[in-house]
Amino acid sequence: MAAMDEVRTHFSSYPDYVNQQVQIATETFTITGLKSLINFPQTIYMVRDSLLTASINKLELVEVFAGLGQTVPAETTGLISEILDGMLIAMHNASGICVSIYPVPQPNSRPISMPIMENNVGGGNSAFNENLEANIILLRSHLNTSDLQMKNYVMGNLVKSNVVVCYMESLIDKQMLGNLTHKLESKQSTDISNIKELSSVLEFSNFSLVTHYMTYELPQNAAKALKDGKAVLFQERLPFAIVLPSLISDLFVTEDDTNHPPIYTWLLRSLRLIGLLTTLIVPGLYVALVSVNPDVLRFELAHSIARSRLDVPYPAIVEALLLLIIMELIMEAIIRLPSSIGPTVTMVGGIVLGQAVVDAKLVSNLLIIIVAAATIANAAVVGFRNSYALRLLKYLLLFLAAFLGVLGLLTGLVIICAYVAGIRTLGVPYLQLIKPKGE
Amino acid sequence: MILRILTAVLMMTLLSGCWDNKDINHRALPIAMGISYQEGNYEVFLDIPKVTEKNEGIQVISAKGDTISSAIDHISMNLEDQVDLLHLKVIIVDKAFATRGLDEITASIIRSRQVSPKTMFVICDEPLNRFFERINNPSNGDGNEIYDFFQKNAGWNPEIAYTPVWKLFRGIHSYTNDVVLPIIQSGHSTAIQSVGAGILKNGKMVERLTNEQTLLYNVFDGNSMQGKIEVMGKATVQIVNSRIRNQSRFVSQKPELNSKLYLKVIVMDAIGNPSMEEIKTELQGLLQRVLNEIFNKIQRVQADIFGIGQHFRDNLSRDELAQWRTEYLPQVKIKLEVHTIIRNTGNLKLPE
DSSP, X not given: OHHHHHHHHHHTTOTTEEEEEEEETTEEEXXXXXXXXXXXXXXXHHHHHHHHHHHHTTOOHHHHHHHTSEEEOXXXXXXXXXXXXXXXXXXXXXXXXXXXXXXXBOOOSOOSOOOSSOOOSSSOOOOOOSOHHHHHHHHHHHSOOTTEEEEEEEEOSSSOEEEEEEEETTTSXXXXXXXXXXXXXXXXXXXXXXXXXXXXXXXXXXXXXXOSSEEESSHHHHHHHHHTTOEEEEETTOSSEEEESOOGGGGTOXXXXXXXOHHHHHHHHHHHHHHHHHHHHHHHHHHIIIIIOGGGSOHHXXXXXXXXXXXXXXXXXXXXXHHXXXXXHHHHHHHHSOXXXXXXXXXXXXXXXXXXXXXXXXXXXXXXXXXXXXXXXXXXXXXXXXXXXXHHHHHHHHHHHHHHTHHHHHHHHHHHHHHHHTOEETTEETTOOSOOOOO | OXXXXXXXXXXXXXXXXXXXXXXXXXXXXXXXXXXXXXXXXXXXXXXXXXXXXXXOOEEEEEEEESSHHHHHHHHHHHSSSEEOGGGOOEEEEEHHHHHHOSHHHXXXXXXXXXXXXXXXXXXXXXXXXXXXXXXXXXXXOSSXXXXXXXXXXXXXXXXXXXXXXXXXXXXXXXSSOOEEEEEEEEOSSSSEEEEEEEEEETTEEEEEEOHHHHHHXXXXXXXXSSOEEEETTTEEEEEEEEEEEEEEEEETTEEEEEEEEEEEEEEEEESSOOOHHHHHHHHHHHHHHHHHHHHHHHHHHXXXXXXXXXXXXXXXXXXXXXXXXXXXGGGOEEEEEEEEEEOTTSSOOOOO
């Protein structure tokens, strides 16, 4: 009784706290919970119904009551924690037995719907959402096998959140799994509410340019990753699956490809490779050809570029930076804008600004084409997390090209290859193409 | 680590000399350079397409100097842009200069690496100032004629010799290779007209070929590319395929070359209904006669434009090779056989 009173005082200022007495025959029960998490009318109906049936059939009421859920010790902190987890706490007033009942929950998430960040052409369209259970349902329906293992980790001291690790027992790289579980277990007291905190638990470098994990909204992509021997993490309230580790092939390969005939699969993948190279190289190539090595161009092209750059007051590198930064601003602004205004900004940015900037002789015509090509090509790569790396690395090539011309471009590519070759995620090299066969 | 990266970045910026880079619109990109030589003085002409919005033709700039580079420096000094010879496609020299010898300028081009070794060498049959004045005439077109004239994908014809700088350089330094350079002059109805080719021995012009002879030289050199030959007022044939086989041997200390030239031709037009056999014999006779003329010519001036000496390289020691042009070339017996196949599936039906 005392514990229940303390719980009531703790929650007294909560507007959604419900404390209700239910009288069945001669017994009185106290039912408490948070109505923001529990659908109260239905839950009370559920509890009352079974108790009334029991009393009519002259069964031992207290025993039936204890069977409604899980008996928990009547101590304040335990009860508060159960209530915050969204459980219904019922207490038999006479005996003081406390039972934690799984209630009809209040819907706290959108229904399973279309993906927002990922589009696909050939496959299913239900996407993960913020609800952990719904995500697991989706994954299970795509991968109905007993080989699929799931482990739940409750992370955090102050704020608790669930992280579910899924993997295929027979396929996963054991060493990688060991690294992953060890890191999660040893840092279980860390609060996790965003991906950065999860990254720090998994000890990814803060200065890493290339992403260590992929995020997928579509369950088929997550299922494919599991079949490839990767681990899939679900974090509560994040509407996507986090796939570990991320490899270079994730830039080009998506599960959606396999819904097309094989020739098109490979053509699409090569197209993405071309996109990757285009977005990395083209702005640098422009600067290299225009200011350092114009001898590489055919004469006609050199002449027409020279004509298009007439009256442009800056060196090519400044010109390119100017337009690239405007492009980055447009891309960033479109995320912030409400979808009703977005198209307007795209039009103003793309057409009006582009034309005006050429007319004003601030940049050359060719550069507009170059920047457009680079931006479009950037989007051809799979996964927006990967495109961040490309967006940044193209500036490295741009500066190297401005210093050393075509040679600088090559140097930059070598630097990028060397950097990428050095990256490891949970012990798996980023450039791993074929999984080594285990002993 | 950070220190190392910073050092690398610093060194890259300081050592690359990137502040000397000039953007493409601040460089004058001449497509043709004319060099004339008069009494120890060079006069250099640069043919620079104007970089303006409307694409208004070309600009010819000339300067005089003791050396070619001093003349170019003089132009660069007076021009608002920096002269950049990287896009130079054609170097035109006058006859006086070609006769005096192109070895020095070729060496300086190859060594300076300012000019691409693929640049063409051309001899001009008239004074250069007049030539440049005439081709600069705006009625001719956009000013790129001199460039297009020698482009294989544009105005080049198999009647025109095709010799880039590196071949000339090779010819100067090799015992067994000489080159021919095209000879042009400003035309009457077109901007430029071809007037044959000049034979250069060790970089000095010694003899000339006519347009027709140049075509056959190109055929023999495996460079025929759809050339058309007129056969003694009877027909015109187009060469569609040519192949040559050479056999070299020494017969009693004298070099002997047996050449078989296989030609596939199609008949373009015929006058007075000649038979295939007639055209064939006429064509073979014509080819043999003209090629023998050329052979006689090169033996007289001792310039090995066909690279005949190449076939005897393994029979001669290095010292003997040095004597190739003077000792052996005039003695070479060249037996030429021409085999022709008329592929008359083309434009005309002829009686068998």
